[in-house]
Structures are given as C-alpha cells and as structure tokens.
Amino acid sequence: MLWHRLLASTALFAGALSVSTSHVLHEKRSVSLPHRRQRVDGDAIVPVRIGLRQSNLHTGYERLMDISHPASKNYGKHLSKEEVHSIFAPADETVEIVKSWLLGTGLFEESDIISYENKGWLAVDMPAKHAESIFGTEYYEHEMSQGDVRIGCDEYYLPIHVSSHVDFIKPGVKLSAPLLKKQVEKRGVESLSRGIHRPTHVNPPHYPGWQMPPGAGKLPADLQNCGVNITPTCIKALYDLPTAHLDQPENVMGLYETYDAFSLGDISLFFENFAKNVPADTAPKVISVDGGTAPVAPSDARNGGESDIDLDLSISLIYPQSVTVYQVDDLPNSSGETGTAGFLNTFLDSVDGSYCDYTAFGITGDSPGIDAEYPDSLAGGYKGQLECGTYELTRVVSISYGEAEVYLPKPYVERQCNEIMKLGLQGHSILVASGDYGVASFPGSNGDAEGCLSTATMNGTIYNPDYPSGCPYITVVGATRLYPNDTVNDPESAMQVNLTAFNIATGAGPVSPPYDFFATGGGFSNYFTPPSYQAGDVANYLKQDLPFQSLPYYEANADATNIGQNGGLYNRLGRGYPDVSANGAFLLTFVNLTAGTYFGTSLASPIFGAVITLLNEERTAVGKGPIGFINPALYENPSVLNDITNGSNPNCGSQGFQSSKGWDPVTGLGTPNYPRMLEYFLGLP
Ligand SMILES: *[C@@H]1O[C@H](CO)[C@@H](O)[C@H](O)[C@H]1NC(C)=O
Ligand SMILES: *[C@@H]1O[C@H](CO)[C@@H](O)[C@H](O)[C@H]1NC(C)=O
Numbered sequence: 001m002l003w004h005r006l007l008a009s010t011a012l013f014a015g016a017l018s019v020s021t022s023h024v025l026h027e028k029r030s031v032s033l034p035h036r037r038q039r040v041d042g043d044a045i046v047p048v049r050i051g052l053r054q055s056n057l058h059t060g061y062e063r064l065m066d067i068s069h070p071a072s073k074n075y076g077k078h079l080s081k082e083e084v085h086s087i088f089a090p091a092d093e094t095v096e097i098v099k100s101w102l103l104g105t106g107l108f109e110e111s112d113i114i115s116y117e118n119k120g121w122l123a124v125d126m127p128a129k130h131a132e133s134i135f136g137t138e139y140y141e142h143e144m145s146q147g148d149v150r151i152g153c154d155e156y157y158l159p160i161h162v163s164s165h166v167d168f169i170k171p172g173v174k175l176s177a178p179l180l181k182k183q184v185e186k187r188g189v190e191s192l193s194r195g196i197h198r199p200t201h202v203n204p205p206h207y208p209g210w211q212m213p214p215g216a217g218k219l220p221a222d223l224q225n226c227g228v229n230i231t232p233t234c235i236k237a238l239y240d241l242p243t244a245h246l247d248q249p250e251n252v253m254g255l256y257e258t259y260d261a262f263s264l265g266d267i268s269l270f271f272e273n274f275a276k277n278v279p280a281d282t283a284p285k286v287i288s289v290d291g292g293t294a295p296v297a298p299s300d301a302r303n304g305g306e307s308d309i310d311l312d313l314s315i316s317l318i319y320p321q322s323v324t325v326y327q328v329d330d331l332p333n334s335s336g337e338t339g340t341a342g343f344l345n346t347f348l349d350s351v352d353g354s355y356c357d358y359t360a361f362g363i364t365g366d367s368p369g370i371d372a373e374y375p376d377s378l379a380g381g382y383k384g385q386l387e388c389g390t391y392e393l394t395r396v397v398s399i400s401y402g403e404a405e406v407y408l409p410k411p412y413v414e415r416q417c418n419e420i421m422k423l424g425l426q427g428h429s430i431l432v433a434s435g436d437y438g439v440a441s442f443p444g445s446n447g448d449a450e451g452c453l454s455t456a457t458m459n460g461t462i463y464n465p466d467y468p469s470g471c472p473y474i475t476v477v478g479a480t481r482l483y484p485n486d487t488v489n490d491p492e493s494a495m496q497v498n499l500t501a502f503n504i505a506t507g508a509g510p511v512s513p514p515y516d517f518f519a520t521g522g523g524f525s526n527y528f529t530p531p532s533y534q535a536g537d538v539a540n541y542l543k544q545d546l547p548f549q550s551l552p553y554y555e556a557n558a559d560a561t562n563i564g565q566n567g568g569l570y571n572r573l574g575r576g577y578p579d580v581s582a583n584g585a586f587l588l589t590f591v592n593l594t595a596g597t598y599f600g601t602s603l604a605s606p607i608f609g610a611v612i613t614l615l616n617e618e619r620t621a622v623g624k625g626p627i628g629f630i631n632p633a634l635y636e637n638p639s640v641l642n643d644i645t646n647g648s649n650p651n652c653g654s655q656g657f658q659s660s661k662g663w664d665p666v667t668g669l670g671t672p673n674y675p676r677m678l679e680y681f682l683g684l685p
C-alpha cells in the first residue's frame, strides 16, 4: 500500500482547510480512537475511494417478507439467482455530479479519476493535502497494538449537492489500512482440557463430585448426566429430534470456516465415543475458497476446536445427510497476518459471482484493506484470481465467527447484509453464533480488556454489539445450558459459565480474566433497526419490568455516530439479537486427540442449522421447497420453540439483559421444539 510506505516520514503538513459554508458534515466519529498519532504527511499518497449512493436498495425487504412470511400467499416461492440479480442491478446516475465536483476543484485531471465498471465508486489516488483540502479535514495516523498503522479522520465535509450522492469517503471515519491482528476470532470454544491424552474411549462425565440429579435415575443411562456432559443423544432428547435417516443431495448442510481447520482424527474420536450411529471415518466435503485448506493434522496450530466442534455436532445430528465445509481464505489473509477486518465477503463472492462487482451503499466489490485480496503475493498465499461464483451455496450455512460491529463501516455491513437478503430470496438459511461475552464483543476489542465501547466520559461500560448478528436477514443463534442438577426434562437457562469455577471443580488450572466468564451474546445493533417481523417483540421486551430498565440507553442516529450519548449503554432503537438459541455448554469432545469440555454459541449455531436441515429434508420428501429465511415464520409462531426465561448476559461492568417470557436479547425466541416445528413447517406451502 503506497501510502503506508510514505507514512514513514514525520514531516507535518500544515494545510489550510478549504471548506466553505456550502459544505455539510458528512460523517463524524462518535467513539474516539485511543491511539491517534501524528498528522499524515501532506505529500503521502492516499488512495481515496468515493462510494456512490444507490437508490434502488429498498424493495428487497418487502420481497423477502413476501416469500418468508407464513401469511403471504407467496410463501416459499423463492427466486432464481437471475431473477434476484435483475431486481437489484445497480443504478448509475450520480457519478457525473461527483466527478464534475472533483474536476471543478482543479486538483485532478479526468484521467486521475478511475470509475469502476458499474460506477459504484470513484477512485482517485491523491496527496493527503489535497484530500484534507477537499474534505475539510485532517488525516491522522492511528497506531494499533501490533504496531500497524492506519490513517483516517474524525469527521469530514462535502458540498451539499454532492453529499446526497455519496455514501462515504475512505479513508475517513473508517480507517484505511490493515491494523488489528486477528479481529475475526473463533467464537471462543474455550478449551478446558484436563490432561487426558490420546484416549480411545472416555468415560463421562468429567465433573468430580457431581451427583445424579433427582429424577435422572429413571432416564436411560445415556441421558443421566446431560447437565454436565452434553452429547448428541442429550441434544436429541432436549429438542425431541428424530434419528436422521434422509440423505438428499439438495440438503447437504454447509459450514463456514476460516483459518481454523478440522482434524479427521478428532471428529472420528467424537463419533466413536458419542455418536455411534455415525461411522468413525465419516468426513465432510471440503470446498477450498481462495486457497483455504482443511483438514489438518490433530496437532496443527490451526486445529483450535472450532471446526472440529461444528462438524461433531452437525454430522452427528443429520447423518446420513452430509456436510460441506467452506474453508475460506488462504493462510496469510485468514490468519490475521494481513490484518483483514472483513471475513465474509470473499465467501459470498465465491458462491455468488454477481456479488464480486455488485454495487450497494456506495461500495462496489470487495473493500481493499478490509477484505482479503487475490492473487496474494505473500509466502503461502493463494496465487489464483478471486473466486467469483465458483461454488454452489448449500441451503443452510452455519457461521461461528464474528467481531465487533463497529469495526466495520456501516455501508460495508449494509452491502453485505443486502447480499444475505438476496440469498434468503433464493431459499438459503444463513445462521450465525451470537458471541460468548454477553453484551460485549471479544475481549480486547476496541482497545478495551472486556471488549466494550468507550467515549470520552465512559470507560469500557458501553455494550458492544456483534457483527454480523445485526443483519436482520441472518438467523442469530444464542446459547443455552442446563445446570448440573438438571435433566433433559428441565427447562434450560441462558448459557453463562464461570470457567475458572468450572476448572476448579474439574481440577484444571484457572482461566485468566476476561476469558474466565462466558455468557451468551445478545443485545441491540447500532447499525440496524428492528425489522418488521421483530418490531413487536422488541417493543414488548422493552416494556417489561426487568432489572435492565435501570440502565441508561441512547437512540442511535442514522450514522451511528452518537453511541454512548447521554451516558447510554445500549441502543434502544436497534435490531435485537439473538433470534433463537440452542445448547452451548458442557460438550465433551476431542481437540488434538485430547478430551475437553467446551462451551459457546459455536455449539448452538450448528445445532440450529442441523434442525433446519432436518426440516428441509422432510419438506423435500413431500415435494416442498426449502424453508429459506426462517425468522418471519418463527416470530409469527414462537410456540414452535421452547421459550427460555432464566438467565442473563452480563458484561461491560453491568448486568446486561435478562431472559424473560417471549423474545429477549439473551436467548431470542428460544430453543427448538422439533415436533412442533415439523408440524408447522410441513403445513406451510
Ligand atoms: C497436540 O498434542 C501434542 C501431544 O500432546 C503436543 O505436543 C502438541 O503441542 C499439541 N498441539 C497443539 C497445537 O496444542
Ligand atoms: C479505563 O479503565 C481501565 C481498566 O480499569 C484502566 O486501565 C484505564 O486506565 C482506564 N482508561 C481511562 C482513559 O480512564
């Protein structure tokens, strides 16, 4: 990156701002960045990208409701890829206005302005002093933990007549270069291995001093200790899942993985011990997207447990149905080495070629500096071209990865969410784990130990909603748990676990803060408002007489620039998540051939994905199409789920939200009640 090299110079540019009264504030940062360094050298070349605003993006939601709402006469009438693309073809009317403004400054020649093929954005490489002058701002370097530097500004201005045609400028409020290492993290499937090495058979439970709960003695032996050791058998009992028997090519279940990779040795140990109906040599199909590779040897550093667990759970619940792993991005780009903050776009490109150069919310194609770029010249990098539309997308995909929503610019997230809406229109169900740190993002996010947000007056107390959970076209899955004295016939609670206390009980070493306390992720997006299918439920929750009512809140504005306003901790106007939940605690499994107990929403998302897969199979068997985007049908008829009413998701120094009757931002609408779901979804067209 050109400007990166030039930043080495420390010379300050003292350029005058040339903003007249005809300019308006276009974007402003609300949460100040902690590590601002010196002013950018005025002669450093900055690759400015001007995202052009599109006007034809707002009919998608109605169309999705039209085919996903159970009361609609068009329920289940999914569209073909071609139909979806023709509906959302980008308009291109604004480019001339922005271009003539740029030319009018006298700083650029026509040939300096690069207009991308479908006119979604304009690109001009210019000295920082020119960018500062035309945007009325000052660019600063921001140094992050690994010593990476990105540049950006706190606010910038545009002429009134241009502002309405522009979504955003980058670098701007959005910083322009790779920085934080490994922002995309596995959904903390916390390893709690207790020194049991290379076993062939494990005798659960691993919970010393545990006594069989009252009533458990009447249950079959393999259901007696589900409160401290969840197995596929326990999960089937909790949700009344049948033993799967169908194997239809159209219902292969998909798993998204990046960096982390499964090991055949581990999953086969799981099947041998806990899912005896699955042959021990059962393996998924692996699709390598842009150089991703799997499986790896059990002892490989990339075998962190995430992929193993996704496969353990999905395969054991849907076998003989098969599973496809989309192993996304080459090593340099997926390891965090190159600092990419985005992680879903290259996957979406690979399954929908039109997304590669699709324009929405002012962005065309992938975002350099946020998304991986191919061919990748780094050692071990993928040398081919970016894969566009190379693969078919499975009907159901579970994603157990995430990061803080505010790490990504709102238009970037909106464009991606719009693509997920398009996949819903085509009958796909996209699920994501809601996160494991309650109302915070990952520990360390946003420069805060717990992963909470700050303002000038609030230090790490503002809730930090997760991405991509805010997207209302995703089914966001939270986690539940049983307590040790519970059986599968007791109601579950929200997943919360003190890992240090657990480790003390099991004889393993302590877990250091802030990793020592897990709580299912939930809350309210700062970028998205509640979709109509959810609005009533969110409003009901916000009326309930629960302890969270004592927490101050804010109402996020359209650009989410007022996070934390008036001392508020959460956005009372946001899309609430999760939508649903499933068990995410006490999974005894094998990673690096070593037994350990795992917790997290990473467990919950593949379980819920398996449930949708089973339902799709039953629908296929009677000649019906897939369920596709499931949220509107579930919110319309929540009685097909077990409402979870106990527990909460604390963090950021406060109590978080409380689970309650009906939808709540802790466990959503609840866990699957398979017989009711089956009856309901078989009854829909
Ligand atoms: C896997 O286990 C082996 C043997 O116990 C150990 O040497 C190796 O470091 C482990 N690998 C990882 C990535 O922890
Ligand atoms: C914020 O709180 C953390 C942890 O208590 C502390 O280390 C840090 O110095 C505080 N920062 C400010 C700006 O007060």
Ligand SMILES: *[C@@H]1O[C@H](CO)[C@@H](O)[C@H](O)[C@H]1NC(C)=O
Residues within 6 Å of the ligand: 213, 214, 485
């Ligand atoms: C388990 O539940 C029974 C009956 O409610 C109670 O008597 C017992 O004390 C409980 N045990 C623990 C360890 O909480």
Ligand SMILES: *[C@@H]1O[C@H](CO)[C@@H](O)[C@H](O)[C@H]1NC(C)=O
Residues within 6 Å of the ligand: 498, 499, 500, 501, 504, 516, 517
């Ligand atoms: C977790 O448990 C440990 C040991 O009992 C305790 O010291 C610690 O305060 C607990 N942490 C939280 C966050 O409750």
Ligand SMILES: *[C@@H]1O[C@H](CO)[C@@H](O)[C@H](O)[C@H]1NC(C)=O
Residues within 6 Å of the ligand: 483, 492, 493, 496, 646, 647, 648
């Ligand atoms: C409800 O959740 C709390 C933790 O928030 C837990 O201590 C308690 O045991 C749960 N109650 C039941 C009945 O499961």
Ligand SMILES: CC(=O)N[C@H]1CO[C@H](CO)[C@@H](O)[C@@H]1O
Residues within 6 Å of the ligand: 178, 332, 333, 338, 339, 340, 368, 369, 370, 371, 372, 373, 374, 375, 376, 377, 378, 381
């Ligand atoms: C955004 C990002 O960091 N992607 C990297 C992927 O790999 C290529 C080739 O090494 C880098 O140039 C990109 O920066």
